[in-house]
Every structure is written in structure tokens, then in C-alpha cells.
Amino acid sequence: MKLTVKLLDIENRGVLLHSTDARSMRVRDGDRVQIVDEATGKTAQAHVDTTGSLIEPGVIGIYRPVNTTLAVDEGTPVEVRGAERPASLEHIKKKMDGGRFTKDETMDIVRDIVDDVLSPGEITAYVTASYINGLDMDEVEYLTRATVETGEHLRFTRHPIVDKHSIGGVPGNKITLLIAPIIAASGLLIPKTSSRAITGAGGTADLMEVLAPVSFPALEVQQMTEKVGGAIVWGGATNIAPADDKIITYEYPLRIDARGQMIASVMAKKFAVGADLVVIDIPVGRNTKIATTQEGRKLAREFIELGDRLGMRVECALSYGESLVGHTIGPNLEVREALAVLEGATEPNSLIQKSLSLAGIALEMAGKAGPGQGAQAAAEILRSGKALEKMRQIIEIQGGDPTVKAEDIVPGEYCFDVRAPQDGYVIELNNSALVTLARLAGSPYDHGAGLLVHAKKGTRVRKGDPIFTIYADREWRLERAIEVGRTLMPVLVEGMVLERIPHERWV
Numbered sequence: 079m080k081l082t083v084k085l086l087d088i089e090n091r092g093v094l095l096h097s098t099d100a101r102s103m104r105v106r107d108g109d110r111v112q113i114v115d116e117a118t119g120k121t122a123q124a125h126v127d128t129t130g131s132l133i134e135p136g137v138i139g140i141y142r143p144v145n146t147t148l149a150v151d152e153g154t155p156v157e158v159r160g161a162e163r164p165a166s167l168e169h170i171k172k173k174m175d176g177g178r179f180t181k182d183e184t185m186d187i188v189r190d191i192v193d194d195v196l197s198p199g200e201i202t203a204y205v206t207a208s209y210i211n212g213l214d215m216d217e218v219e220y221l222t223r224a225t226v227e228t229g230e231h232l233r234f235t236r237h238p239i240v241d242k243h244s245i246g247g248v249p250g251n252k253i254t255l256l257i258a259p260i261i262a263a264s265g266l267l268i269p270k271t272s273s274r275a276i277t278g279a280g281g282t283a284d285l286m287e288v289l290a291p292v293s294f295p296a297l298e299v300q301q302m303t304e305k306v307g308g309a310i311v312w313g314g315a316t317n318i319a320p321a322d323d324k325i326i327t328y329e330y331p332l333r334i335d336a337r338g339q340m341i342a343s344v345m346a347k348k349f350a351v352g353a354d355l356v357v358i359d360i361p362v363g364r365n366t367k368i369a370t371t372q373e374g375r376k377l378a379r380e381f382i383e384l385g386d387r388l389g390m391r392v393e394c395a396l397s398y399g400e401s402l403v404g405h406t407i408g409p410n411l412e413v414r415e416a417l418a419v420l421e422g423a424t425e426p427n428s429l430i431q432k433s434l435s436l437a438g439i440a441l442e443m444a445g446k447a448g449p450g451q452g453a454q455a456a457a458e459i460l461r462s463g464k465a466l467e468k469m470r471q472i473i474e475i476q477g478g479d480p481t482v483k484a485e486d487i488v489p490g491e492y493c494f495d496v497r498a499p500q501d502g503y504v505i506e507l508n509n510s511a512l513v514t515l516a517r518l519a520g521s522p523y524d525h526g527a528g529l530l531v532h533a534k535k536g537t538r539v540r541k542g543d544p545i546f547t548i549y550a551d552r553e554w555r556l557e558r559a560i561e562v563g564r565t566l567m568p569v570l571v572e573g574m575v576l577e578r579i580p581h582e583r584w585v
């Protein structure tokens with residue numbers, strides 16, 4: 079059908095059709111159409127939205143991302159017809175039925191994700207099917223390789239390239255902000271790409287953004303790393319492993335991280351930057367991604383095997399995930415805590431010890447410290463102020479203010495203390511409930527939003543003592559977090575009545 083173009087400034091890979099035109103083309107909302115500009119021969123595929131009033135019959139509204147391929151002017155006549163279902167949908171269906179992806183099928187899916195051929199609903203179906211039915215090691219390898227092949231790669235002339243990654247799942251895990259500068263300060267190269275929050279309330283990319291821009295093309299990440307030894311950037315902006323960020327976009331609202339996708343997501347980013355030596359942090363505990371040590375060991379073996387297949391030496395550290403790392407959750411609060419440690423603070427112990435242990439493993443792997451001496455070497459770099467100096471160089475080269483101090487970074491102006499309902503020991507501080515509250519308060523989008531935990535598990539409190547403070551940049555978000563907090567019971571103090579169940583006839 080011939081239709082006339084109207085350009086619409088909408089950030090979706092879609093087009094808008096009048097419902098009568100859609101009907102005569104036999105397409106419905108969510109179906110795909112092929113658009114052909116016969117004058118230039120350019121074609122594009124897009125998903126259909128229909129309207130009865132926003133545009134006239136005979137007109138097609140073309141959204142901005144579709145027009146980056148077509149490059150047509152308003153008023154251009156184009157040919158529009160129903161498009162075939164991509165083969166990748168059949169592959170996704172196969173996984174829903176418990177089947178295995180082949181190498182080619184995986185590539186079809188990844189390419190269609192990168193090219194926006196699959197709709198958000200279809201990507202969600204892919205992630206959900208993989209979450210439920212799993213991916214075996216071959217499928218994870220196919221996914222990792224396809225994710226790398228559809229993006230850009232870094233090629234360093236100096237080696238070894240060191241990298242670290244956490245699978246996430248434990249709140250407050252700001253360790254990259256300490257580990258990356260320690261490793262770079264030791265003279266090694268660490269081009270660290272991170273994702274934004276997936277199941278948490280602040281991923282490393284969200285945190286680093288408080289200090290400096292995190293969106294760079296791949297080549298710039300390489301140049302910055304060559305100059306100062308390290309960079310901490312958002313993987314989603316680099317075009318390194320571009321499928322990864324799109325998959326994460328659809329995991330985030332579900333708060334899931336499908337196991338196969340998770341391994342591929344992490345390892346594709348390491349492979350694409352040309353890492354030789356990789357340390358993986360696997361937080362273990364209830365309410366994390368990995369509930370038991372046994373499961374953690376199995377995952378570690380999978381990471382190591384995939385590393386072998388891809389030619390990277392991988393070591394894993396199972397870490398304690400039952401309790402948040404440090405005392406803070408949310409961008410500003412976490413960055414303030416990490417910077418304070420770089421500036422010489424000797425607390426919080428959980429943050430410092432975890433960061434030094436992981437940095438230490440990397441230093442040992444790279445031969446910068448003898449066996450068993452890595453954490454000590456990392457502690458030396460931290461104590462000497464070299465890690466702080468390196469962090470300042472990283473901040474500066476990424477375009478931030480290198481003179482920033484921990485005290486300059488303040489949490490949101492609205493806050494509320496959650497207090498102990500009685501005397502006793504804090505016996506439970508539920509990770510998942512804390513993340514829910516931090517997200518409701520606005521984290522990670524509102525940088526000032528988050529939680530400051532005063533009394534972690536095992537602390538003795540008196541009735542009325544603040545256990546944690548919720549911060550928000552906007553009052554209504556704080557109110558929402560307080561309201562939900564009352565029903566979530568994120569904290570248990572020994573002896574607390576968990577719930578009172580009255581007799582129905584006497585209430």
C-alpha cells in the first residue's frame with residue numbers, strides 16, 4: 079500500500095498507521111511492516127501502532143529510530159506491506175518448549191535484538207524462556223560469542239589486560255570504585271565496563287555517573303585506559319556487546335537475571351575488551367542471585383570453563399551476600415562511602431576487606447604480588463593514597479571534577495529514619511526489601527535516593543534507635559517508600575512479633 083510519510087519524534091522502532099489502512103493491510107498492533115522508499119531503494123522494518131484519529135488514512139507516522147535507516151523527508155510516498163515473522167521468534171518458541179538453541183539460532187536472536195527487529199515483548203519472552211528452561215554451556219558460549227561479534231572490540235597492544243566483574247545481587251556493592259583504581263595504580267590496565275542496576279538499586283555505571291560521564295565509544299574507552307591505566311564506563315553506551323544492555327533493559331523491571339544471560343553478559347564484556355585475566359565476584363546468600371555455596375561453586379566452574387573456551391584466565395571469589403556491602407545503597411550514598419575509603423577512612427570493614435581481597439586476587443594473577451600476598455599489596459596501594467590519585471585521574475579523563483571529595487556528595491534532601499520497635503539484636507535486614515525501598519525512593523535514577531543503614535545484622539539496638547534512613551530527592555517518592563516500608567518489614571529485631579492474627583469474630 080502507498081502511504082505518505084509523516085515524521086514523528088517518538089523513540090521507538092515503530093510506525094503509526096490509521097486503523098483503516100492497518101485493516102486493509104491485514105496488520106494489527108504489534109505486527110511488523112516493511113517500508114520501502116522506492117526512490118532510494120532503502121527499506122526498514124518496524125512494529126505497528128494503530129490510531130483512529132492521530133493521523134489521517136493514507137499517512138504513515140514514522141518514528142525517529144526507523145527514519146535513521148530510511149532517511150525520508152516528510153511527505154515522501156513509501157510502499158508499506160506486512161512483513162514476515164523473523165525466524166528468531168521460532169527459535170524463542172523452541173526454548174519455551176524446552177529445546178536447545180544452536181549457534182546459528184543464537185546469532186539470529188542476538189542480531190535481531192541489536193537491530194531492534196524483536197519487540198520489547200518478544201525480548202521479554204526470550205529472557206523469560208531462557209530463565210525458566212536454562213542455557214547449557216554450549217548455548218552460553220554461543221550467546222557470548224554472538225554478543226561480542228555484534229559489537230565493537232578493544233585491541234590493546236600492552237598486556238595483560240585485567241578485569242573484574244560482580245554478578246551483582248548484593249546491595250551496596252560499590253567495590254569496583256575501589257578495585258579499578260587499585261589495579262590501575264599497580265601499573266596494570268583495567269578497561270572496566272559495567273552495566274546499570276539489574277536486580278539492585280544502583281549498578282556501577284549508575285554510581286560512576288555521579289562522578290563523571292560514563293557513555294563513551296569503544297575507541298575512547300581504549301584510549302583513556304591506555305593513558306591513565308583504567309576507565310569505569312557504562313557498557314550500554316560503548317557498542318561493546320550491544321545486545322547485553324538491551325537484554326538487561328527487559329530484565330530490570332522483572333528483577334530477574336537469567337543465569338545463562340548473566341554469564342554471557344559478564345563474559346562478553348570481558349572478552350570484547352580483550353581481557354586476559356578476570357576475577358569474578360559471586361555474592362552468595364539468601365535473597366541474592368546465588369542462594370548456597372554449592373550453587374556458587376557450580377557457577378564459578380561455569381565461568382572458569384567459559385573463560386577457558388574463550389582464552390581468558392578466570393578466577394572466582396564467592397563472597398558473603400547475606401548483608402549489604404558497607405552501609406549504603408543508592409548512587410550518591412554509595413559513591414560518598416567509596417570515596418571516603420579512597421581518602422583514607424578505615425571503615426566500613428566489609429567494603430574495604432571485600433575490595434582488597436578481590437583486587438588482591440587480580441594482583442596475584444598478574445604477578446604483581448606473590449601467592450597469598452595480593453590483599454596486602456592492594457592494601458598498601460590504598461593506604462599510600464595511590465588509589466585515590468588514580469581514581470582522580472580516571473574521573474578527570476572521563477570529564478568529571480577530579481578535586482571532588484566524599485563530603486561534596488550529599489544524599490537527597492528528604493529523609494526518614496526507620497527506628498527499632500524495641501530493644502534487641504537486629505536479626506534480619508532483608509536485602510531484597512532494602513532494594514525495593516531504595517528503588518521506590520527513586521534510586522538509581524534519582525542520584526540522591528537510597529538508604530543509609532546504621533545497624534546491620536547482629537547490632538544491638540535500643541527501642542527508638544534509627545536502624546536505617548531512607549533518602550529521596552523528591553518528597554512523594556519518600557512517602558511512597560515509607561508507606562511500602564511499613565508492610566515490607568525489612569528489619570527484624572529479636573523478639574519482635576512478626577504478625578498479629580486476630581480472631582475474626584472478636585475484632
Ligand SMILES: O=P(O)(O)OC[C@H]1O[C@H](OP(=O)(O)O)[C@H](O)[C@@H]1O
Binds near residue numbers: 244272274276277279
Ligand atoms: O543490579 P545487580 O543485579 O545487583 O548488579 C548489577 C551490577 O553488578 C555488576 O557490577 P560491576 O560492574 O562488576 O561493578 C554490573 O556491572 C552492575 O553494575
Ligand SMILES: Nc1ccnc(=O)[nH]1
Binds near residue numbers: 246273335339343344
Ligand atoms: N547480567 C549481569 C550481571 C552482572 N553484571 C552484568 O554486567 N550483567
